[in-house]
Amino acid sequence: xxxxxxxxxxxxxxxxxxxxxxxxxxxxxxxxxxxxxxxxxxxxxxxxxxxxxxxxxxxxxxxxxxxxxxxxxxxxxxxxxxxxxxxxxxxxxxxxxxxxxxxxxxxxxxxxxxx
Amino acid sequence: xxxxxxxxxxxxxxxxxxxxxxxxxxxxxxxxxxxxxxxxxxxxxxxxxxxxxxxxxxxxxxxxxxxxxxxxxxxxxxxxxxxxxxxxxxxxxxxxxxxxxxxxxxxxxxxxx
Numbered sequence: 001x002x003x004x005x006x007x008x009x010x011x012x013x014x015x016x017x018x019x020x021x022x023x024x025x026x027x028x029x030x031x032x033x034x035x036x037x038x039x040x041x042x043x044x045x046x047x048x049x050x051x052x053x054x055x056x057x058x059x060x061x062x063x064x065x066x067x068x069x070x071x072x073x074x075x076x077x078x079x080x081x082x083x084x085x086x087x088x089x090x091x092x093x094x095x096x097x098x099x100x101x102x103x104x105x106x107x108x109x110x111x112x113x114x115x
Numbered sequence: 116x117x118x119x120x121x122x123x124x125x126x127x128x129x130x131x132x133x134x135x136x137x138x139x140x141x142x143x144x145x146x147x148x149x150x151x152x153x154x155x156x157x158x159x160x161x162x163x164x165x166x167x168x169x170x171x172x173x174x175x176x177x178x179x180x181x182x183x184x185x186x187x188x189x190x191x192x193x194x195x196x197x198x199x200x201x202x203x204x205x206x207x208x209x210x211x212x213x214x215x216x217x218x219x220x221x222x223x224x225x226x227x228x
Contacts, residue, residue, distance in 0.1 A: 006157075035218075042203070043158075043218040059215070090157055101146065101207035101216050106157035 006107035023091030030096040032074040119219035127225040136222040138204030
C-alpha cells in the first residue's frame with residue numbers, strides 16, 4: 001500500500017458550497033497530481049506540482065485550484081461546487097526524475113457528489 | 116484523441132484462464148506503465164517497461180512492448196477472481212517541457228469463479 005492519503009473518501013454537498021479535498025503523502029515525493037475520473041472512464045489530469053510553491057494546470061479545464069505550501073500536502077479547493085463537479089478525484093505522487101515519468105502512487109480517491 | 120487506448124474494453128473469463136489486454140499509443144514514449152484499479156478505489160502500479168525493453172515479467176504478469184507498432188500487451192496468467200478490476204495503460208508525454216502520464220480508458224476484466 002502506498003503512503004498517500006485522501007480525505008474525505010465520500011462527500012455529498014449542495015450547490016454553491018466551498019470544499020477542500022485533502023491529499024497527503026509521506027514518501028517525500030516532489031511531484032504530486034490531481035486527476036478527475038468519471039465512472040468507467042479514463043483519468044484526466046487537472047493539476048500537478050513539481051514541488052513546494054509550484055502548481056500547474058493539467059489537460060482538463062477545471063474550476064478548482066490547488067496549493068503546495070508543504071511537500072507532503074497538496075489540497076484541492078472548489079470555491080463554488082456545481083453538479084457538473086460530481087466525479088471521483090484521485091491524488092497521486094511520484095519522484096521527479098527530471099524529464100522521465102516514474103511510477104505514480106495513488107490515494108484511494110474522493111467521490112464527490114454535488115446536489 | 117487518446118495517447119493510449121486499451122483493447123478490449125471489457126473481458127470476461129473463467130478462473131484459471133489467461134487474460135490478455137492490449138494498449139496502443141500514438142507518439143514516441145520513454146516508458147509505458149500498467150495500472151490496476153479496483154472498483155471505486157485508486158490505481159495501483161503493476162509494471163513499468165522502458166522503451167528499450169521488449170518484455171518484462173512480474174509474478175503472473177507479463178508485459179510486452181513493440182515500439183515499431185506502438186503497442187503493448189499485458190498478460191495475466193492463471194487468473195483468479197481477485198484479479199477482477201480495471202486495467203489501464205499509461206504512457207509518458209513530454210510536451211513543452213512538462214512531463215505527464217496519459218491514461219487510456221482501461222480494460223474491465225471480470226474473472227468468474
